[in-house]
Amino acid sequence: MPAPLVIFDLDGTLVDTAPDLVASLNHAVMQAGLAPVTYNDLTHLVGHGARAMIERTFALRDVALSASDLDWQMKEFIDFYHGSMPGDSIPYPGVIDAMDRLSSAGLTLAICTNKLEMLAKSLIEGLGLTDRFVTITGGDTFSVRKPDAEHLLSTIRLAGGLPESAVMIGDSLNDILVARNASVRSIAVPFGYSDVPIETLEPDHIIRHFDELNPDLIERLLARH
Numbered sequence: 274m275p276a277p278l279v280i281f282d283l284d285g286t287l288v289d290t291a292p293d294l295v296a297s298l299n300h301a302v303m304q305a306g307l308a309p310v311t312y313n314d315l316t317h318l319v320g321h322g323a324r325a326m327i328e329r330t331f332a333l334r335d336v337a338l339s340a341s342d343l344d345w346q347m348k349e350f351i352d353f354y355h356g357s358m359p360g361d362s363i364p365y366p367g368v369i370d371a372m373d374r375l376s377s378a379g380l381t382l383a384i385c386t387n388k389l390e391m392l393a394k395s396l397i398e399g400l401g402l403t404d405r406f407v408t409i410t411g412g413d414t415f416s417v418r419k420p421d422a423e424h425l426l427s428t429i430r431l432a433g434g435l436p437e438s439a440v441m442i443g444d445s446l447n448d449i450l451v452a453r454n455a456s457v458r459s460i461a462v463p464f465g466y467s468d469v470p471i472e473t474l475e476p477d478h479i480i481r482h483f484d485e486l487n488p489d490l491i492e493r494l495l496a497r498h
């Protein structure tokens with residue numbers, strides 16, 4: 274039986290990336306004449322990767338976006354975001370200690386995010402956290418992304434784990450849905466970028482702070498499987 278595997282979502286779960294996402298998005302869309310977006314807008318824009326975030330921003334402003342404009346916007350967004358990493362993005366309070374507790378107890382850690390894999394890996398590298406994760410997969414790593422079960426199941430396979438001994442931790446609908454679709458236990462956090470109260474997503478468990486994340490909790494959740 275492989276070691277239990279704890280899989281983190283990235284934006285809004287492991288790292289508070291909102292300031293840099295908003296700044297990079299505005300860097301791109303303001304060049305196209307759009308009014309800047311705010312943190313509150315972000316909860317409705319983030320979740321399906323950069324391309325969807327740009328498309329949703331144009332839709333929010335009721336401005337048409339051609340395929341070539343989208344390519345140009347993507348390049349502006351990615352160059353700005355990547356160029357300023359890690360920027361003002363910081364891991365959420367207590368998450369480093371929580372990862373220490375899990376790793377010390379022999380659990381394995383991975384990341385399953387809808388961010389582009391390259392951006393996710395650069396950010397984690399910039400924060401000095403790369404060595405903590407056995408696998409980091411992004412929205413473009415496979416042909417599908419969260420909430421498609423295969424994104425999570427493939428991440429678990431790459432990490433050498435098993436769905437029945439894995440727990441997914443996330444802040445948004447896609448994270449709880451992908452866990453449910455893959456028959457994997459889920460934990461939700463309330464401090465991320467969900468556009469609805471996380472209780473309504475019906476995760477298996479909710480933690481208010483990473484102080485609550487420990488090997489015992491993971492054991493208990495997996496025992497209920």
Ligand SMILES: O=C(O)COP(=O)(O)O
Nearest residue numbers: 283284320321322386387
């Ligand atoms: O960047 C996004 O759109 C979503 O990223 P996440 O899956 O890490 O929350």
Ligand SMILES: [Mg+2]
Nearest residue numbers: 282284285444
């Ligand atoms: Mg998230």
